[in-house]
Amino acid sequence: MVNLALVWAEKYQEENAGVRISVTGGGSGTGLASLVNGTVDIANASRSIKTEEKEQLEQAGHQAVEYVVASDAIAVIVNPENPVQNLTLEEISRIYKGEINNWAELGGENRPIVRLSRETNSGTHVYFLEEVIRLGSKEDKNIFAPDTLLLPSSEGIITEVRDNPNAIGYDGLGYVTPDVKVIAVAKDRSLPYVKPTIQTVINGTYPISRDLYMYTNESPSQAVQDYLAWIYGPEAQEIVSDLGFVPVSTKQSANGE
Amino acid sequence: MASKARTSIHYGEFIITLLIRTAGYLSVLFVLLISLFLIREAVPAMFKVPADALFNTRWYPIEGLYGIFPLLTGSLTITIGASLIAIPLGLLTAVYISEIAPPWTKEILKPLVEILAGIPSVVLGFLGILVLSPFLRETFNLPTGLTALTGSILLGWAAIPTIVSVSEDALNTVPSSYREASLALGTTRWQTIWGVTVPSARSGIITAIMLGVGRVIGETMTVMMVTGNAPTMPSGINTILMPIRTMTATIASEMGEVAKGSDHYQVLFFIGLILFVFSLAINIIAFQISSRRIKRSERLLS
Numbered sequence: 001m002v003n004l005a006l007v008w009a010e011k012y013q014e015e016n017a018g019v020r021i022s023v024t025g026g027g028s029g030t031g032l033a034s035l036v037n038g039t040v041d042i043a044n045a046s047r048s049i050k051t052e053e054k055e056q057l058e059q060a061g062h063q064a065v066e067y068v069v070a071s072d073a074i075a076v077i078v079n080p081e082n083p084v085q086n087l088t089l090e091e092i093s094r095i096y097k098g099e100i101n102n103w104a105e106l107g108g109e110n111r112p113i114v115r116l117s118r119e120t121n122s123g124t125h126v127y128f129l130e131e132v133i134r135l136g137s138k139e140d141k142n143i144f145a146p147d148t149l150l151l152p153s154s155e156g157i158i159t160e161v162r163d164n165p166n167a168i169g170y171d172g173l174g175y176v177t178p179d180v181k182v183i184a185v186a187k188d189r190s191l192p193y194v195k196p197t198i199q200t201v202i203n204g205t206y207p208i209s210r211d212l213y214m215y216t217n218e219s220p221s222q223a224v225q226d227y228l229a230w231i232y233g234p235e236a237q238e239i240v241s242d243l244g245f246v247p248v249s250t251k252q253s254a255n256g257e
Numbered sequence: 258m259a260s261k262a263r264t265s266i267h268y269g270e271f272i273i274t275l276l277i278r279t280a281g282y283l284s285v286l287f288v289l290l291i292s293l294f295l296i297r298e299a300v301p302a303m304f305k306v307p308a309d310a311l312f313n314t315r316w317y318p319i320e321g322l323y324g325i326f327p328l329l330t331g332s333l334t335i336t337i338g339a340s341l342i343a344i345p346l347g348l349l350t351a352v353y354i355s356e357i358a359p360p361w362t363k364e365i366l367k368p369l370v371e372i373l374a375g376i377p378s379v380v381l382g383f384l385g386i387l388v389l390s391p392f393l394r395e396t397f398n399l400p401t402g403l404t405a406l407t408g409s410i411l412l413g414w415a416a417i418p419t420i421v422s423v424s425e426d427a428l429n430t431v432p433s434s435y436r437e438a439s440l441a442l443g444t445t446r447w448q449t450i451w452g453v454t455v456p457s458a459r460s461g462i463i464t465a466i467m468l469g470v471g472r473v474i475g476e477t478m479t480v481m482m483v484t485g486n487a488p489t490m491p492s493g494i495n496t497i498l499m500p501i502r503t504m505t506a507t508i509a510s511e512m513g514e515v516a517k518g519s520d521h522y523q524v525l526f527f528i529g530l531i532l533f534v535f536s537l538a539i540n541i542i543a544f545q546i547s548s549r550r551i552k553r554s555e556r557l558l559s
Contacts, residue, residue: 112400119486119510120319129319143317146327149403149485149500152510156386156482163391166400 004070004212005044007239012230019223035215036060041224043215046072062217069231071246073173073201073209074128076183077158079165084108086184086193089207093133095168098145103166115148116157116169128170132208154244170208172244173201201246212245292533299530302523311524316488316502318511323524327488329531331405331501335480338409338497339416339473344466346413347420351465354421355428356450367425374418382482385411390483397498403485405501411479416469423468427461428454460547467543471536474505481506504528 002025009021023044024030031043036056049064057064076092078084084106087095094100096115104110118125134140151157154175161169161180169180173196176182184193187207200206214231216224230236237247302311306323313324354366389410390402431454439449455462485500486507492499508525 114401120317121511126319141320143320143322146315147487147489147500149401149487150502150510151403151486152481159386160390160401160403164394164401 002044004240004243004245007243008231008236011236011239012227019227021227032215035064035217041216041220042227045213045215046210048211048213049215057217065216065218065220067214067216067228067231068211068248069214070212070237070240070248071201071209072127072212073196073206073246074124074132074170075173075176075196076168076170076185076208077161077176077180078168078183079161079163080179080181081165082108082181084183086186088186088188089132089135090188092185093135093142096128096133096144096148097142098147109165111166113168114160114164114166115145116160116167117144117148117150118154118157118171119150119152124170124172127210128208131210132170173198173246174241174244198246202248209246295526295530295533298523298526302520302527305520306524311527314490316507318521318524321520323520324488325504325524325528325531327490328502328504328507328528330491330496331484331488332474332503332505332532332535334405334491334496334501335408335412335484335503336470336473338405339412340466340470342410342413343416343420343469343473347417347465347469348424348462350417350421351424351428351462352450352455355425356454357446370418370421373414374422376415378415378476378478379482381411381415382479385479385483399498401485401500403483403500405484405497405499408480408484408501408503409497411483412473412476415476415479416472419472420465420469423465424458424462427458427465430461431457463546464543467539471539474532474535474539477503477505477509481509486510504532508532 002023005023009023013019013021024040031040031045032049032053034040035043036053038060049066054064076087082103084103087106091100091106095106095113096117098115100106101113102110103113117128120126129143130136133142133144149160151160154171157169157171158175158177158180161167162177168183182195184195185207186193192205194200194205194207196206196209201209214228216228220228232248240247311323312326313322314326315322315324316327350366350370354363354370358366385407386403390404390407392402393399393404393407394402435453435457436449439453440446444452480503484503484506486502487500488502488507489499491501508528511521512525
C-alpha cells in the first residue's frame with residue numbers, strides 16, 4: 001500500500017504547492033504504532049486496526065477514525081475455453097502447491113494445469129502466498145510448486161491465460177481484460193461462489209480481497225481533512241485503479257467520512 | 258618557420274598518442290574495477306549462505322531458499338539449444354552469402370542480416386509470446402508454450418546475425434588464389450568450399466561462433482519473457498520442452514527489489530560472477546583457438 005500512498009502524496013504535493021507530505025513504509029503495524037505515539041497524522045494500513053491498538057490509542061486520549069480509501073482484489077483467471085467456473089480457496093491453494101495437476105480433478109477437461117504467478121518481488125505474489133496458498137495461516141510453510149511459471153508482468157499473465165487453455169493465473173482486478181475468464185471463488189464449500197467485482201469487493205463477499213485503510217485520530221487538522229477529501233475525489237481514485245487496486249465508490253466515501 | 262611547424266606536429270602527435278594510450282588504459286581499468294566490484298559483492302554470499310544451500314535444487318529467495326542449481330542448468334539448456342540452432346544456420350548462411358550467392362542476392366541478404374541484428378530483444382520477446390509460443394504449444398501439444406525451446410529458437414535467431422557477419426568476413430579474407438588453385442585441380446565448387454575455403458577461415462569462424470554463444474548466455478529480456486522463469490530441475494531430453502529459469506532473468510527480475518547487503522543481494526551478485534566467469538572462459542577459448550591457428554598458418558607460409 002506504500003506505493004499507493006507515495007503516488008497520492010506525490011500528486012497532491014504537485015497540485016498544492018506549500019503542502020508537504022512525507023510517507024514512510026514499514027508495514028501496517030508501524031503506521032498504527034506511530035499514530036498512537038502521535039508522530040504521524042495519518043496511518044496507512046492494509047488491515048483494519050486491532051483491538052489492542054484501538055485501546056492503546058484510547059489510553060493516549062484519542063479515538064481512531066477509520067477511512068477505507070481503496071480495496072485490493074485478486075482475481076483468479078483461466079482461459080475462456082476452460083469449463084471450470086468455480087473454485088474454493090482450498091482448491092486454489094492445492095493447485096498452486098502442486099497437489100492438483102489436472103483440470104479433470106476439478107471437473108474440467110483432461111488437461112494439465114499450468115500455474116502462472118507474478119515474480120517473487122511482486123506484492124501480489126506475497127499476498128497470494130500468505131492468504132491463498134497458506135490460507136492465512138502463519139504456521140503454514142508451503143510455497144509455490146517449483147514448476148509455477150513466474151512472469152515478469154501482469155500483461156504476460158493475461159496473454160498466456162488468454163492463449164493457453166491449460167493455464168491458471170491470478171492478477172489484480174484492475175489488470176483483468178474481458179478476454180480471460182474470471183473464476184468465482186468461495187471461501188469454503190458451504191459458502192456461495194463469488195466473482196470479483198467492485199460490488200463484491202466493497203460488500204466483502206469476495207474472499208481474496210482486502211480493504212486498504214487510513215487512520216487518523218478524532219480531530220484531524222484542516223490540512224489532513226483536505227487531503228482525505230482529495231483522496232476520495234475522482235483524481236485520487238483514478239490513481240487507485242491505475243495501480244491495480246479497486247477504487248471506493250463515492251457513496252462509500254460518504255459513509256467512510 | 259619550418260622548425261615551428263615541426264614542433265607543432267610533435268605536440269599534436271604527443272597529444273594524440275596520449276589520448277589513445279589513455280583510452281586503452283581506461284578500458285583495462287574499467288574491466289578491473291567492474292571485476293573487483295563484482296567479486297567484492299559476490300564473495301560474502303559464499304560465507305553467508307552454506308555451499309550445500311547454494312547448490313540446492315530449489316530457488317525461492319523470499320523464503321531464504323537460494324539453490325542456484327536450477328538456474329545454472331536453465332542457462333545451460335538455453336545456451337546449448339540456441340547454439341544447435343544458430344551455429345549450423347549461421348554458418349550455412351555465411352557460406353552462401355560469401356561463396357555461392359550471385360552479387361544481387363548478396364546485396365539484398367547482407368543488409369537484411371544486419372537488420373536482423375538490430376531487432377531489439379524485447380521485440381523478439383513479443384514475437385515469442387504472441388506467435389512462437391502458441392505455435393509450439395499446439396504443434397507439440399505442450400502444457401505451455403513458454404519453454405526452453407521457445408527461448409532457444411529466439412536466441413538462436415538473435416545470435417545468427419553475429420555468426421553470419423563475422424564468419425562471412427572471415428571467409429572473405431581467404432585469398433581468392435586458394436579457391437582458384439583448388440578449382441584448377443579439378444575439385445567441384447562444394448569440395449572447394451568444404452575442403453579449402455572454410456578450413457582456411459577456421460579461426461574467424463570459431464571467433465564468430467564464440468561471439469554468438471556469448472550473446473546467447475548474456476541475453477536477458479527475451480528469455481525473461483518467453484521461458485516461463487520456473488526454476489525447475491532438468492529431467493532428461495524433455496527439459497527443452499519445459500519452462501526453465503535462467504541466471505540472467507533471475508538477476509534482472511529480482512535485483513530491483515532486494516535490500517543492499519542482504520543475503521539475497523549477494524547471491525544475485527554471486528550468480529553475476531558465475532556469468533562473468535562463463536563469458537570470460539568463452540573469450541579465452543576463442544582467443545586461444547584463433548591465435549593458435551594464426552601461428553600454424555604462419556609456420557606453413559614461412
